[in-house]
Amino acid sequence: xxxxxxxxxxxxxxxxxxxxxxxxxRAYNIDSLTVSTTEDRTLSRMTIVTHGSDDVIEQITxxxxxxxxxxxxxxxxxxxxxxREMMLIKVRATGKDREEMKRMADIFxxxxxxxxxxxxxxxxxxxxxxxxxxxxxxxxxxxxETVRTGASGIGRGERVLKI
Amino acid sequence: xxxxxxxxxxxxxxxEGVEFVFGYPGGAVLEIYDAIFKQSQFKHVLVRHEQAxxxxxxxxxxxxxxxxxxxxTSGPGATNAVTGIATAYMDSIxxxxxxxxxxxxxxxxxxxxxxxxxGITRPCVKHNFLVKDINELAETIKKAFYIAxxxxxxxxxxxxxxxxxxxxxxxxxxxxxxxxxxxxxxxGHPGQIRKAVNLLLEAKRPYVYVGGGAVxxxxxxxxxxxxxxxxxxxxxTLMGLGAxxxxxxxFLGMLGMHGTYEANMAMQNCDVLIAVGARFDDRVISxxxxxxxxxxxxxxxxxxxxxxxxxxxxxxxxxxxxKYVLRDMLDQLKESGKKPDPAALAAWWKQIEEWRAPNSLxxxxxxxxxxxxxxxxxxxxxTGGDAIITSDVGQxxxxxxxYYKFDRPKQWLNSGGLGTMGFGLPAAIGAQLANPDxxxxxxxxxxxxxxxxxxxxxxKQYHTPVKVVSLNNRYxxxxxxxxxxxxxxxxxxxxxxALPDFVKIAEAYGHVGFKIENPAxxxxxxxxxxxxxxKERLVFLDFRTDxxxxxxxxxxxxxxxxxxxLPPHMRKTDEPxxxxxxxxxx
Ligand SMILES: Cc1cc2nc3c(=O)[nH]c(=O)nc-3n(C[C@H](O)[C@H](O)[C@H](O)COP(=O)(O)OP(=O)(O)OC[C@H]3O[C@@H](n4cnc5c(N)ncnc54)[C@H](O)[C@@H]3O)c2cc1C
Ligand SMILES: Cc1ncc(C[n+]2csc(CCOP(=O)(O)OP(=O)(O)O)c2C)c(N)n1
Ligand SMILES: [Mg+2]
Numbered sequence: 001x002x003x004x005x006x007x008x009x010x011x012x013x014x015x016x017x018x019x020x021x022x023x024x025x026r027a028y029n030i031d032s033l034t035v036s037t038t039e040d041r042t043l044s045r046m047t048i049v050t051h052g053s054d055d056v057i058e059q060i061t062x063x064x065x066x067x068x069x070x071x072x073x074x075x076x077x078x079x080x081x082x083x084r085e086m087m088l089i090k091v092r093a094t095g096k097d098r099e100e101m102k103r104m105a106d107i108f109x110x111x112x113x114x115x116x117x118x119x120x121x122x123x124x125x126x127x128x129x130x131x132x133x134x135x136x137x138x139x140x141x142x143x144x145e146t147v148r149t150g151a152s153g154i155g156r157g158e159r160v161l162k163i
Numbered sequence: 164x165x166x167x168x169x170x171x172x173x174x175x176x177x178x179e180g181v182e183f184v185f186g187y188p189g190g191a192v193l194e195i196y197d198a199i200f201k202q203s204q205f206k207h208v209l210v211r212h213e214q215a216x217x218x219x220x221x222x223x224x225x226x227x228x229x230x231x232x233x234x235x236t237s238g239p240g241a242t243n244a245v246t247g248i249a250t251a252y253m254d255s256i257x258x259x260x261x262x263x264x265x266x267x268x269x270x271x272x273x274x275x276x277x278x279x280x281x282g283i284t285r286p287c288v289k290h291n292f293l294v295k296d297i298n299e300l301a302e303t304i305k306k307a308f309y310i311a312x313x314x315x316x317x318x319x320x321x322x323x324x325x326x327x328x329x330x331x332x333x334x335x336x337x338x339x340x341x342x343x344x345x346x347x348x349x350x351g352h353p354g355q356i357r358k359a360v361n362l363l364l365e366a367k368r369p370y371v372y373v374g375g376g377a378v379x380x381x382x383x384x385x386x387x388x389x390x391x392x393x394x395x396x397x398x399x400t401l402m403g404l405g406a407x408x409x410x411x412x413x414f415l416g417m418l419g420m421h422g423t424y425e426a427n428m429a430m431q432n433c434d435v436l437i438a439v440g441a442r443f444d445d446r447v448i449s450x451x452x453x454x455x456x457x458x459x460x461x462x463x464x465x466x467x468x469x470x471x472x473x474x475x476x477x478x479x480x481x482x483x484x485x486k487y488v489l490r491d492m493l494d495q496l497k498e499s500g501k502k503p504d505p506a507a508l509a510a511w512w513k514q515i516e517e518w519r520a521p522n523s524l525x526x527x528x529x530x531x532x533x534x535x536x537x538x539x540x541x542x543x544x545x546t547g548g549d550a551i552i553t554s555d556v557g558q559x560x561x562x563x564x565x566y567y568k569f570d571r572p573k574q575w576l577n578s579g580g581l582g583t584m585g586f587g588l589p590a591a592i593g594a595q596l597a598n599p600d601x602x603x604x605x606x607x608x609x610x611x612x613x614x615x616x617x618x619x620x621x622x623k624q625y626h627t628p629v630k631v632v633s634l635n636n637r638y639x640x641x642x643x644x645x646x647x648x649x650x651x652x653x654x655x656x657x658x659x660x661a662l663p664d665f666v667k668i669a670e671a672y673g674h675v676g677f678k679i680e681n682p683a684x685x686x687x688x689x690x691x692x693x694x695x696x697x698k699e700r701l702v703f704l705d706f707r708t709d710x711x712x713x714x715x716x717x718x719x720x721x722x723x724x725x726x727x728x729l730p731p732h733m734r735k736t737d738e739p740x741x742x743x744x745x746x747x748x749x
Contacts (some may be wrong), residue, residue: 009344010344013293017282017285020287021285021286025286055476058472059469059472059473062469065468065469066467066468066469068290068342068344068345069344070344071344094733112746132188163343
């Protein structure tokens with residue numbers, strides 16, 4: 001099953017490679033990974049999307065917690081949460097495609113953030129599924145380039161991940 | 164006053180009460196070696212290969228309650244140390260390894276003798292550090308010792324660039340450190356402990372399975388009290404040997420792939436299992452589904468949550484230090500004033516005695532060929548069961564584990580998790596330095612000893628009078644045994660041709676050597692080796708043993724704990740070894 005893990009770790013050189021190294025050394029899957037510092041500069045927050053059986057996910061959380069630089073790990077799947085991913089997608093926008101791309105971007109609440117005579121660059125935010133749906137919805141042949149951030153997640157309501 | 168980074172390193176080691184640093188110099192650590200030269204508080208032991216420095220430091224830890232320290236230079240010095248680091252990591256041994264690194268401005272430029280030590284060792288250390296700022300040097304070394312010895316112990320590498328050892332800074336060694344992201348648990352959850360106690364009291368066929376965690380956690384008293392006060396049967400893993408006395412009748416022997424019949428049958432058939440600092444290794448329980456096919460309730464005590472439910476789901480996980488958790492269990496047991504049902508326990512013991520009766524460690528004695536088991540038995544007798552025994556990897560290791568009865572923890576030092584040939588001799592040197600008054604013997608094979616034989620020179624220089632007991636079967640015996648059983652006796656590259664004259668080698672290094680070919684000479688030569696006359700000498704005993712001897716019992720690949728291959732006298736048919744069904748290789 002797909003799980004989304006939130007990890008708070010020391011903002012130190014090498015901490016990221018420990019996490020990534022753990023996944024490859026123990027043959028766990030990483031579907032996506034995002035990381036950046038938090039409002040507290042000494043901490044980074046990472047979101048990893050992974051999949052595996054319950055036993056594997058349990059081991060992943062335990063192994064992550066075992067890393068000296070990891071402060072806290074939560075499995076967002078365990079309760080209500082929100083996740084968002086951002087995609088920048090550059091599409092060919094000429095002739096009748098130009099009108100069509102604008103319409104699709106609107107439907108998906110995307111924003112066109114760069115325009116040339118031949119292209120649009122669209123910014124799209126949402127769950128990973130929504131971004132996938134957008135790609136499915138448009139004509140594949142007009143896609144010139146995509147870049148996605150991977151999912152970031154946060155617990156709903158009062159639940160917070162803090163030290 | 165400002166001092167150099169190298170002097171800071173030395174001062175830190177002094178503050179930690181380090182007695183010995185095992186190491187080998189080179190460009191990146193010259194500054195540190197110069198600072199070592201100018202002090203006399205700790206001794207430096209110059210090994211002949213960095214792998215040996217790390218094994219010696221590791222065994223120094225294993226045989227004492229201190230943390231071993233190794234020091235190596237950058238590049239090849241660092242890579243040579245990696246096998247030693249991985250060995251300690253797999254067995255959860257506390258250790259601090261200091262490695263030199265090229266100067267910080269040169270890092271990343273493919274500088275002379277540059278390797279990414281932090282990167283290379285990341286998967287086989289508990290933690291590692293690259294010190295880029297001299298102002299962080301002392302605190303980092305303090306953290307390294309703290310991390311190495313707390314929680315689940317393990318090796319910690321501190322990589323120190325040369326310019327950091329040359330710069331100047333004030334020295335201040337912190338009294339203590341706290342790391343917000345690292346808080347090892349000591350006490351177990353009282354509710355979980357209560358559940359464990361209740362399970363134990365309701366048990367009809369209880370069993371205590373003790374591993375290396377009880378050795379590392381110095382919980383031998385608590386283990387013994389639990390086992391004795393309730394009259395329970397007990398087994399130790401290869402790493403746990405000595406945590407419960409090996410000569411005690413409640414001890415069923417080691418369990419696992421080469422465990423005794425009774426230890427393995429009890430493991431399979433118990434109804435309540437108390438796992439104490441043991442990690443349900445594949446060499447111990449073999450196939451988890453087969454192990455669980457006989458229903459049982461499992462209590463698992465371990466400081467490392469990730470050891471729990473890794474291979475086997477358990478009923479009562481208890482995260483905590485074995486010593487504390489067992490203490491709390493014992494207190495609760497005492498409070499309750501109860502014991503498990505005596506009639507059920509008596510029936511369980513009766514069953515166990517039936518399993519024990521045929522003696523699965525019996526072997527056919529011989530007047531012509533030296534039986535390796537016999538050598539270990541005699542060694543046990545002659546050393547009064549009191550020697551510290553190190554070993555290498557192979558058949559000899561298993562015979563050492565089976566036939567030397569370890570009554571104390573930290574008496575048996577071997578590489579279980581990584582299975583590193585070449586561990587034995589440097590380990591014996593480290594153990595001897597930590598225990599100058601104890602007899603230390605290294606049980607080895609002619610294959611393994613040659614992986615670090617150069618350490619005979621270190622042993623000479625530092626007067627470590629270890630006794631090398633080589634069970635020389637002219638084969639990579641453990642490999643040969645597998646080839647005999649699983650590969651139709653095709654002995655591919657497992658024969659050791661062109662063996663050296665080990666007696667001459669020993670002599671060339673300034674030691675004493677004996678070659679023993681006759682069973683009648685085993686005992687007298689061992690007596691001589693351990694006699695006062697040779698007390699101060701390293702003695703190399705080259706026993707020419709029976710080449711065809713195999714280690715029994717054995718659990719073949721994919722087989723269950725109760726599907727052991729037994730020694731000839733316990734077999735129902737008289738099929739020869741090679742034609743038996745040893746299960747499928749995975
Ligand atoms: C040729 C060969 C054959 C082998 N055959 C066998 C065999 O027949 N039988 C056998 O048993 N092994 C055998 N082994 C060894 C095997 O590979 C494992 O190394 C060994 O079984 C592991 O022992 P353990 O479970 O005690 O765990 P260890 O590796 O000793 O791990 C200790 C556990 O205790 C925990 N721990 C550490 N300190 C504490 C503490 N203070 N409090 C609480 N928990 C703590 C750790 O987190 C860890 O989970 C063999 C090895 C070789 C090379
Ligand atoms: C460094 C290393 N290389 C290879 C092995 C695989 N291996 C395990 S046991 C063994 C044979 C050991 O031979 P020897 O030391 O003579 O011991 P014996 O089994 O004959 O007692 C080998 C090659 C290992 N464990 N370690
Ligand atoms: Mg051999």
